[in-house]
Amino acid sequence: MPKISSVLIANRGEICIRIAKTLKRLGIKVYGLESALDVGAAHLLHVDVAITLTGDTVQKSYLDIDQIVGLCKKHGIDAVHPGYGFLSENEDFAQALADAGIIFIGPGAEAIRRMGSKAEAKEIMIAAKVPTLPGYQGVEQSDEVLQAEAAKIGFPLLIKASAGGGGKGMRIVSVLDQFAGALKAARSEAMKSFGDDRVILEKYLVNPRHIEFQIFGDSKGNVIHLGERECSIQRRHQKIIEESPSPFIDDNLRTLMGKAAVDCGKALNYLNAGTVEFIVSEDRQFYFLEVNTRLQVEHPITEMVTGLDLVEWQIRVAQGEQLPLKQNQVSSRGHAIECRLYAEDPENSFLPSIGKLLYYMEPTAPFLRIDSGVNEHSEIGIYFDPMIAKVIVSGFDRAEAISRMIWALENYPVLGVKTNAAFLLAVLRHEAFRAGATQTHFIQDHLKNWKDTPGEEVQLLCAQILNNKAISAESARTSGQAGMMHHNSLSSMRPTPWNNLSGFRIGASS
Amino acid sequence: MSKIRINLEEYEVKMQPAKPLKIRPVLADGAVPFECGNSFGHFFSARTREGVWIYFKGHTYFVEPVKKAAAQGSGTDVDQAHSGEIISPMPGKIFRLLVKDGQSVKKGEDILILEAMKMEHALQATRDGKVKLENLQEGQLVQVGNKLASIIAD
Numbered sequence: 001m002p003k004i005s006s007v008l009i010a011n012r013g014e015i016c017i018r019i020a021k022t023l024k025r026l027g028i029k030v031y032g033l034e035s036a037l038d039v040g041a042a043h044l045l046h047v048d049v050a051i052t053l054t055g056d057t058v059q060k061s062y063l064d065i066d067q068i069v070g071l072c073k074k075h076g077i078d079a080v081h082p083g084y085g086f087l088s089e090n091e092d093f094a095q096a097l098a099d100a101g102i103i104f105i106g107p108g109a110e111a112i113r114r115m116g117s118k119a120e121a122k123e124i125m126i127a128a129k130v131p132t133l134p135g136y137q138g139v140e141q142s143d144e145v146l147q148a149e150a151a152k153i154g155f156p157l158l159i160k161a162s163a164g165g166g167g168k169g170m171r172i173v174s175v176l177d178q179f180a181g182a183l184k185a186a187r188s189e190a191m192k193s194f195g196d197d198r199v200i201l202e203k204y205l206v207n208p209r210h211i212e213f214q215i216f217g218d219s220k221g222n223v224i225h226l227g228e229r230e231c232s233i234q235r236r237h238q239k240i241i242e243e244s245p246s247p248f249i250d251d252n253l254r255t256l257m258g259k260a261a262v263d264c265g266k267a268l269n270y271l272n273a274g275t276v277e278f279i280v281s282e283d284r285q286f287y288f289l290e291v292n293t294r295l296q297v298e299h300p301i302t303e304m305v306t307g308l309d310l311v312e313w314q315i316r317v318a319q320g321e322q323l324p325l326k327q328n329q330v331s332s333r334g335h336a337i338e339c340r341l342y343a344e345d346p347e348n349s350f351l352p353s354i355g356k357l358l359y360y361m362e363p364t365a366p367f368l369r370i371d372s373g374v375n376e377h378s379e380i381g382i383y384f385d386p387m388i389a390k391v392i393v394s395g396f397d398r399a400e401a402i403s404r405m406i407w408a409l410e411n412y413p414v415l416g417v418k419t420n421a422a423f424l425l426a427v428l429r430h431e432a433f434r435a436g437a438t439q440t441h442f443i444q445d446h447l448k449n450w451k452d453t454p455g456e457e458v459q460l461l462c463a464q465i466l467n468n469k470a471i472s473a474e475s476a477r478t479s480g481q482a483g484m485m486h487h488n489s490l491s492s493m494r495p496t497p498w499n500n501l502s503g504f505r506i507g508a509s510s
Numbered sequence: 511m512s513k514i515r516i517n518l519e520e521y522e523v524k525m526q527p528a529k530p531l532k533i534r535p536v537l538a539d540g541a542v543p544f545e546c547g548n549s550f551g552h553f554f555s556a557r558t559r560e561g562v563w564i565y566f567k568g569h570t571y572f573v574e575p576v577k578k579a580a581a582q583g584s585g586t587d588v589d590q591a592h593s594g595e596i597i598s599p600m601p602g603k604i605f606r607l608l609v610k611d612g613q614s615v616k617k618g619e620d621i622l623i624l625e626a627m628k629m630e631h632a633l634q635a636t637r638d639g640k641v642k643l644e645n646l647q648e649g650q651l652v653q654v655g656n657k658l659a660s661i662i663a664d
Contacts, residue, residue: 453519457548460526
């Protein structure tokens with residue numbers, strides 16, 4: 001396979017920036033995409049060449065396969081890194097690139113297709129002896145068949161709409177007697193929401209955890225895993241805090257799950273980076289959930305504890321090299337946590353908070369990594385995911401990592417939009433979280449009606465800043481800089497030589 | 511004594527002589543050190559026409575004067591409950607209309623699903639009655655504050 005000397009990152013935001021950093025370190029020429037939806041976006045400052053996409057919707061720009069493949073051909077680009085989201089798990093995209101002789105940095109169309117179908121994925125895993133959640137997803141939908149299958153699976157179980165999502169048409173049934181009634185309700189809700197009343201049945205786990213394993217495969221048939229990530233803390237079915245190692249699993253279970261993850265990769269003849277997701281019950285049984293055939297959002301915690309650069313590995317195996325390490329050479333050190341900082345309002349159903357960042361400053365520390373996709377004056381708009389940054393810390397142990405994360409979030413000023421920082425802090429400080437009780441229902445169980453109520457002193461401070469111009473006058477008196485509180489953005493008063501330049505243009509005769 | 515709104519909640523703030531608020535000059539990075547009672551730390555602030563954004567130890571507060579806020583904010587809350595109007599809480603796209611114009615609904619029933627940034631958000635009927643949709647189509651973009659539907663009491 002040819003060596004990769006140029007890569008298009010078919011993505012935006014923090015993941016584009018993160019990938020670009022590694023590519024540049026490897027001496028690869030980095031192409032990025034500039035879209036009309038994303039004018040002046042932060043990621044464009046990190047690529048060598050910005051290629052302009054036409055189209056004024058996401059569908060007609062970042063998701064336009066023909067356009068992107070055409071641009072790769074036009075610019076003679078060797079390979080495409082899809083990041084996550086967008087086209088990263090789109091088999092047609094992987095296939096179109098392969099057909100054009102361009103390397104897709106990922107597992108290839110076939111693996112994406114097989115893992116994209118939940119039913120097929122499950123069959124493959126059953127054949128590979130990877131434990132799967134007992135359930136029924138057959139075509140036969142009569143009451144009698146479903147009831148008989150339910151009895152086989154055991155209780156509690158979950159009735160889900162086949163076409164479903166978002167909890168619609170979902171019923172938990174704890175005893176057989178309730179099954180018929182619940183089935184009727186689930187069907188009618190499914191019909192109403194999706195126009196399709198077919199259901200599937202699944203064993204229901206009480207207080208489960210979501211734990212995933214990073215796997216990697218090369219073109220020589222080697223597959224290894226790089227340890228686990230505990231991703232149970234979720235809101236709206238999206239992860240917000242991830243950590244490695246998991247506070248729940250012990251070495252014995254880790255070995256079993258790691259082996260299952262590798263078996264899973266081998267069954268797929270897996271190439272490149274992938275993640276095998278498991279759901280783990282309170283009594284430490286684990287079941288295959290799905291394979292994500294891409295680099296995950298939360299990959300940095302694996303990098304933090306293993307000291308590896310997963311994007312570098314992706315490039316190396318994509319150009320035909322063998323995996324740099326064998327399973328027994330992979331080691332993990334300390335504890336890493338990632339928090340996803342979102343522009344959203346935790347007091348209002350975590351709805352996105354839109355606006356321009358008026359002030360933005362990232363903290364720095366030796367144990368801290370921030371993967372962000374914004375800068376000051378960035379606009380958080382409606383077209384894209386409202387994630388501002390991923391805050392990643394490492395520590396000697398879990399307690400140290402938690403206290404370092406608290407410090408980082410307490411020293412990360414973002415103004416102009418609501419963020420979930422205070423909510424993340426509430427999770428990190430919660431005794432159940434500290435005790436490692438990280439179940440997927442954590443937020444529902446412990447922080448359901450969370451409110452950020454300012455204490456008396458903070459109220460006083462707020463009133464003072466709002467009403468009393470004397471604050472700035474007082475600070476002006478002592479510092480000699482008048483009216484500094486009245487600026488829209490404090491950044492304008494940070495002492496930098498660029499603030500003093502007027503009408504300066506590079507290359508202009510002035 | 512002063513009335514302010516912090517993140518849409520009203521507060522009556524009393525100045526306390528026992529707890530003087532001390533604010534030092536702005537530091538190089540825009541942080542302002544302050545001290546009050548047992549509380550201390552650095553805050554950051556940014557003013558807009560409507561109010562001021564404040565960041566303090568991971569918490570973000572948007573602070574507004576109460577008079578103006580009362581006219582806008584709480585006013586619409588009350589109107590909304592009384593008139594049965596359904597107002598878009600965020601900018602986004604109409605993802606799915608779950609009811610037809612003129613259909614009878616019960617309070618709390620889902621009327622439509624809004625989508626913004628890959629997230630879906632269901633809006634519910636604020637009371638029992640018949641739905642009057644505001645000429646909506648699936649896929650249509652809406653802004654925050656747009657009236658999407660109203661529930662006309664039977």
